[in-house]
Amino acid sequence: MTRINSPKDLKAVQEKAKKDIDLRSGQKDMRITVHMGTCGIAAGARDVLAALLTELGPATDKVTITQTGCAGLCDQEPMLTLTDKAGGSFRYGRLDKNKVGQIVREHVLRGQPVLEYMIKC
Amino acid sequence: MSEDRKVGCTCSCGEEVSEQELLARLDGVLAEYRDKPGALIPVLQMAQGIFGYLPEVALKRIALGLNKSYSEVAGVVSFYSFFSTVPRGKHLVRVCLGTACYVRGGKRVLDTLKQKLGIDVGETTPDRQFTLEVARCFGACGLAPAIMIDDDVHHRVKPNKIELVLGPYRNGEAAKAERKVPA
């Protein structure tokens, strides 16, 4: 255990600890909603969610992850919606582990939407 | 007093421990607290934890150990309602008669318990299972009327359902929810 020897040390401990409880304040740059209706789960949404968490790794801190029900586009399942800081909404469909990994690497970490997986409507 | 007299140990482990053993534990406490200012009350609290009550022999040992007169020790014991100089039952049933519990029917709960257990406040059932006491407020006012059995608070107790509350303790199966405190 680290001894806190100054307000600076304290700040450092706080910054680290904040990450743990930040999801309770609900204010993060990015929100990813996984659609987990019956259709979604049947199509493998559960694996998508698990993959998302694995791929995000430490970056989970930056993202609010929620789930929601069916979006009415059952043939696109499993799908997720990513909302960025500016409020832009991106909907990805027919996902699998690999696609999720790519979305995390390119969109979440580098800010580059993966156009080929986005649902076109 | 014979050396192998058995006294019920109150840590609820069900073991019978000799008085000598318990006094030895008390000596350990005394050794630790001897030089601390204001040690008497914490020592008494621990002694009651060891013996389940405060027998005369323990009080004498404490007086000796802390270099106080027996009467001073006895005086302190008699002042605080938490200390008891008579053996208690295996389970301590305390009925809250704080304001909220009182206005929500705590008195009736107490009357029922007296009747069910067949004892008055401050007494212990002949089978040494239950001791009945009243208390002032456990801070569970939002859920009055409340009673506390050992360390478990039972709230919104209904007199006609009291047996449901007592039963598990009677049968020794009171499931104590574990409290998690990391070491």
Add this chain to the structure above:
Amino acid sequence: MNNVRSHVLVCTGGGCIASGALEVSAALREQLEKHGLQHEIKVIESGCLGPCAVGPVASVYPDGTFYQGLRADDAEEIVKEHLLKGRVVERLVHKTPAGQPVSGLHEIGFFQKQVKIVLRNCGVIDPLRIEEYIARDGYQALGKVLTEMTPEQVIAEMKKSGLRGRGGAGFPTGLKWEFTRKSKGDVKYILCNGDEGDPGAFMDRSVLEGDPHSVIEGMAIAAYAIGAHQGFAYIRAEYPLAVERFQHALKQARDFGLLGKNIMNSGFDFDIEVRMGSGAFVCGEETALMTSIEGNRGEPRPRPPFPAVKGLWDKPSCLNNVETFASVPVIMHKGADWYGSYGTEKSKGTKVFALAGAVNNTGLVEVPIGMPLGEIIYDIGGGIPGGKKFKAAQMGGPSGGCIPKEHLNVPVDYESLTELGAIMGSGGMIVMDEDTCMVDVARFFLDFCQDESCGKCPPCRVGTKRMLEIVSRICEGLGEEGDVEKLIELGKTIKDTALCGLGQTAPNPVLSTIRYFRDEYDAHIREKRCPAGVCPSLVRAPCQSACPAGVDVPGFVSLVGEKRYAEALALHRNRNPFASVCARVCFHACEDKCRRGSLDEAVAIRGVKRFMAEQEVTVQLPTVQDNEENARRKIAIIGAGPAGLSCAYFLARLGYRPKVFEAESQPGGMLVQAIPAYRLPRQELAREIRMIERLGVDIELNMRLGRDFTLESLRKDGYEAVFLAVGAPQGSNLGIPGEETDGVVDALRFLREYNVRGTAQVGKNVVVIGGGNSAIDAARTAVRLGAESVTVLYRRTRAEMPAFAEEIDEAEHEGVRIATLVAPLEVVQKNGKVTGLKCRHMVLGEFDRSGRRRPVDGKDEDFVVPADMIIAGIGQKLDTAEIFNGQALKVNRSGFIAADRITGQTSVPWIYAGGDAAVGPWSVVGAIADGEKAAVAIDKMLTGAEHAFWRENQQPDTEFDPDADPVQYPRAKQAMIPVSKRKNNFQEVELSWSEAVARREAKRCLRCDYRAPAGSEGKVPPCKQ
């Protein structure tokens, strides 16, 4: 571990643990594991979130969904539906009073008006992890203080913040620190008072359990300010969990170097030791607490010297309570100005209250100081459960006092409460409803203080004992005239002479209840009656105690259960001749107090009564004690309403032959003039009046006092006593422009015209103003006479309408429109005829002296309700000039005849008064009771002794097995004729029950009157809960 996407915070405050929170969190963990979610979702046991009443509660983040009333069984659904699929489990979220589910904390009324400063972390963090406290700015203030501020600057900031001791007395915290700082001495102590002994207060427990580090940080800052290096936290032994968590927090703080030597390299050393209380209330007093830490009997010592000079082990010491310390870090972190922006000029910041007792949302609430009491109880607390009436809020525990409904508007701050005889205290706020006896409450607190008095000083030891003896005597029905005065005197002496705070404040609860509820003391002492139905010696059964006429309810109900209808009826008529009438029109206070109501629903006593009365074929006469001497004496009764006829009935049973004078052409008073036949069929009334006549009572009709005879002429004719029961026959004026217009009538006149003369004019569009029974009767009568639309306007809300709720419901079924929060402004007319009523929408404002929110003008524009007839049913009055006719009778403040409430005697010894004429429009059964009381008193005046043989209670010989479980039938419904079949006629609306239904309902009675036969053990009556 970093890829956690969701937190579930399960509240593990004391209340939720008692409700099973630990089982819930264990079940959640199990389910998460089962679904393989244990690595992405974390369950955290947090401190108290406040709403104990609906515990166990939990919040799910990041979405912030709030679940309540959880059970271990619910865990699976939450995990599967919410945590897996993101579907909120609606079944388990909070519902608005309208039944709408809301899931976010901020949407719930209980939280909306709260400002959480002290409780900022409670329920939001894991109290066992110092990291979470630090994450929420914990220990920032300590860091700032130790590295940037001098102790003097800290004290100056505290003084500026205006924080006052939250333990009760409200002494400015900064000032206390300054005194201790300035005191000479190398060794000083900082002490935390966690001996939260006030019954009803549990905020300190919650803070210690839910956010222990805030107290540690507060103590460390205080220690730095006063120059102490050692602190003691004195926590009561009744709070084992608080002790455990606090100790755990101390260890963590030491590990992080936030306690111990050279904290943050500032050179400041500080540590804290926990001392457990041992169950002595007096140890909450600061000097007693110190003697207790020293290892002695916890007796207080005289001040001065004050602890700031000579405290623990005679060293300068500063003691603050838990809540005060918990406020310190935020004040230091965010600044005194920020803190001072909450609260009032003299009482800054927020205060935590433990809301308990008869209130819907019990729990911990934190509000800016100065919020009106009514807002805390109604807006946050959600009002009184079960539709009961608010009576008082007890504040400040055994040292405090009661605040009655007249003062619901009081801003809750130190000064305002003191002015009303209560105190802020540690923040216990116990809400009491109409079922609480204030004398019993006083006895409770005296018993408490007596029990907890350390015995050192005689005023407290002996004085409180003496007071307790007197109050106990009063509760047992053995009170004497002058007892209250003795209590006041004793109380004042104790206040002035006791040694410590406990003794000085011990008389407060008594003095405060006397101040506001003197009438309850009087009822106990003079009438041997406990109006709330609590004191066992004075209450045989709550229903009987609630009945103004004292009818033996369990007696007649149990007789009905055994098919012994004639006996049942005789038992009823022993105390109230109008069994059939009351079976139809009584407001049944008995049912409101019925203990079965706490089990499921009250016994339908009125329905049982109706069935019983219907079984009578020929009227049976009650027991009469013939007395020739009495028969010769002349007694006049003015008014053949329920009060007059009841008086005549009871006088006749004592052998008198009273004469009743009635102004109208039919006997019955309001029963026949105002109450419509669809509620009370005329033959029922006639039957019971005939019974009274057959006892030798002579009723002379069309004889109006003041017109046909006077009180003086009665005296001349040899009448020895007169009972004035003339009612309140005139309608009150509206007091708005145009009320004399053609088409505006008062409700009583309208009802009398139809009920007595048989015809009445009715408009097409009728507007009725008022919310009482007369207004509703007039509206329903208008419907039956053919009005096309009938609208009732009332200026308050529906809940506050004085009319019986079931009558309002039926009126609506019959097509009457009820418009509430509307006040009339002006009658609109054309050519001298009513065309409409100009109205204004009202909104609810502050609480008025009746404890209700006052309707005040709303912002909307005024509007006109078209009408060709306006019926004013806003009140009744009595024209005393006409009836007194020169007699010097006193009137009371409301303009009715002033009469003693027990005897009915007026200021003229031979004239008695009762019913509406004396108390204003009240109730039928109240009038009947008044008649009985006057009969007893008149007899006593004439003979010098009391002969009311009917007042002796007989234990009924009906079967009852005290050990059997209550029968499980639900309350029987009252059947009614369909609306289409009643709208055009005056047929009785309510239908009768079958014998099976009636007897089954009778068996639902819990028999609170039952007393075990002598020799066996006392049976415990069923609990109110």
